[in-house]
Amino acid sequence: MKGQLLTAILASALVAPLASAADADAIAKGKEIAWHRQKGNCLTCHMVEGAEMPGNVGPPLVAMKARYPNKADLRAQIWDPTARNPMTSMPPFGKNHILSEEELDLVVEYVHSL
Amino acid sequence: MKHGLKSLALVALIGSSTAFAGGHGKSAAALIEEATAGYKQVSKETTYQWTTTVKVIKAAQKALDGGNEAEAKKLAQQALDLVEATRQQAQVESQNWKMRVPK
Amino acid sequence: MKKIIRNVAFGLVGLSVSAASVAGPEEDRQAFRKFYENRFPQVQPIGDFQNGVYSILPAAREQWESIEEFPPYELAIEEGEKIFNKTFANGKSLKDCFGEDGAVREQYPHWNKERGMVMTMELAINECLEANGEKPLKYKKGAMAAVSAYMAYNSRGQVINVEIPSDDPRALAAYEDGKEHFYTKRGQLNFACADCHMHTSGMNYRSETVSPAFGHPTNWPVYRAKWQEMGTLHRRFAGCHDNIRANPFKAQGEEYRNLEYFISYMSNGLEFNGPAARK
Numbered sequence: 001m002k003g004q005l006l007t008a009i010l011a012s013a014l015v016a017p018l019a020s021a022a023d024a025d026a027i028a029k030g031k032e033i034a035w036h037r038q039k040g041n042c043l044t045c046h047m048v049e050g051a052e053m054p055g056n057v058g059p060p061l062v063a064m065k066a067r068y069p070n071k072a073d074l075r076a077q078i079w080d081p082t083a084r085n086p087m088t089s090m091p092p093f094g095k096n097h098i099l100s101e102e103e104l105d106l107v108v109e110y111v112h113s114l
Numbered sequence: 115m116k117h118g119l120k121s122l123a124l125v126a127l128i129g130s131s132t133a134f135a136g137g138h139g140k141s142a143a144a145l146i147e148e149a150t151a152g153y154k155q156v157s158k159e160t161t162y163q164w165t166t167t168v169k170v171i172k173a174a175q176k177a178l179d180g181g182n183e184a185e186a187k188k189l190a191q192q193a194l195d196l197v198e199a200t201r202q203q204a205q206v207e208s209q210n211w212k213m214r215v216p217k
Numbered sequence: 218m219k220k221i222i223r224n225v226a227f228g229l230v231g232l233s234v235s236a237a238s239v240a241g242p243e244e245d246r247q248a249f250r251k252f253y254e255n256r257f258p259q260v261q262p263i264g265d266f267q268n269g270v271y272s273i274l275p276a277a278r279e280q281w282e283s284i285e286e287f288p289p290y291e292l293a294i295e296e297g298e299k300i301f302n303k304t305f306a307n308g309k310s311l312k313d314c315f316g317e318d319g320a321v322r323e324q325y326p327h328w329n330k331e332r333g334m335v336m337t338m339e340l341a342i343n344e345c346l347e348a349n350g351e352k353p354l355k356y357k358k359g360a361m362a363a364v365s366a367y368m369a370y371n372s373r374g375q376v377i378n379v380e381i382p383s384d385d386p387r388a389l390a391a392y393e394d395g396k397e398h399f400y401t402k403r404g405q406l407n408f409a410c411a412d413c414h415m416h417t418s419g420m421n422y423r424s425e426t427v428s429p430a431f432g433h434p435t436n437w438p439v440y441r442a443k444w445q446e447m448g449t450l451h452r453r454f455a456g457c458h459d460n461i462r463a464n465p466f467k468a469q470g471e472e473y474r475n476l477e478y479f480i481s482y483m484s485n486g487l488e489f490n491g492p493a494a495r496k
Contacts, residue, residue, distance in 0.1 A: 056421045092407055096406070097166075163464035168464070207401045216415070
């Protein structure tokens with residue numbers, strides 16, 4: 001587990017500077033959706049660097065690559081967090097069509113970059 | 115309402131499938147009818163209703179009235195997805211709510 | 218399973234009540250109260266939960282208490298008093314239904330066996346008006362909130378004591394209906410009342426701390442800064458539903474009356490202290 005995390009962190013550190021302009025664009029678009037109150041509205045519950053008065057219902061969005069080495073797992077969590085935990089108060093952004101699949105992809109790019 | 119009836123009649127006349135919709139099968143008008151009926155049925159059967167669904171159905175009708183068949187179809191399909199998601203929510207929650215009761 | 222059978226057997230033998238008493242409303246209520254006691258041990262005495270979110274937010278409490286010194290609902294109480302004392306066309310008034318000062322808050326909500334439904338104070342106000350040939354009031358704000366504020370004010374200090382009569386299974390069914398509503402996720406955003414006001418109560422959604430449900434029904438109607446006016450409990454229910462993108466139910470319809478019945482029963486023992494000021 002530890003090894004996996006370490007690899008993930010190392011890998012992300014190596015990959016990050018090489019991120020293409022397209023990636024940066026997706027991340028910027030994803031941020032816009034994530035911060036939008038009618039869309040992702042992530043800051044209502046999650047601390048994100050640079051956010052003013054974020055909520056604290058969910059965990060801070062930091063070290064996401066370490067927490068989700070596999071981007072698909074992060075996507076699945078945002079798509080329907082109730083699949084893993086029916087008690088969660090986090091909305092199922094994909095399952096309930098709060099975000100479109102394309103919007104969700106962009107949000108995943110952004111959140112994974114945090 | 116009048117418009118709805120007219121579309122219904124039209125759909126009935128032409129028959130269900132590819133007449134004016136092309137690839138996707140049903141026309142926007144038919145999809146809107148379907149979404150509206152589904153919405154009403156789910157809310158009647160389960161008391162679950164999403165405000166979003168109403169808004170999207172209205173937007174679809176507006177697009178259709180404005181002559182934008184493609185946009186109307188896209189929105190009507192979205193409304194159908196919302197209806198289905200509402201139905202699933204009602205189904206899942208008919209059991210899951212019990213987990214939240216403190217023991 | 219074995220335990221359940223044993224409990225049922227015990228219920229049948231030991232008590233003359235049905236098996237429902239195994240996990241009945243009283244057990245629910247104790248578990249509910251215990252949940253908030255454990256979550257907010259700093260709230261002492263327990264009666265302080267009647268002050269809503271301010272019972273758990275000492276920092277905001279001071280400001281709130283200074284607001285309550287010159288309460289924004291004062292005008293509503295005065296307006297409500299006028300309406301309450303106003304003579305109907307038939308010579309009667311609301312006094313004929315609710316007594317000289319209308320201090321009847323503790324009688325609501327209650328189960329009405331004859332009609333097989335939960336009666337709330339606002340519903341009773343309108344029924345009194347209509348029975349005397351007067352026009353009913355709109356349920357969410359305005360004159361209704363004013364009369365309700367006047368009656369609540371004169372009832373301050375009365376204790377919530379909702380009963381679920383055991384001789385009418387429909388009363389238990391109404392309670393169960395309200396209970397299921399409270400714990401059920403709804404709306405596109407998939408929230409249950411319990412998600413915010415129980416399992417994440419005290420946490421912050423942006424800068425707003427979410428209030429505990431224990432104590433929710435004590436202080437209505439409310440002057441809410443966000444509304445810039447008075448509103449009733451059912452107005453707030455509808456607002457919450459709208460927030461989670463669920464279609465609100467009708468004010469004073471069966472769904473909201475049953476929900477009021479449930480949450481009021483859960484807060485049994487707390488004092489009515491409405492009207493109140495809230496953010």
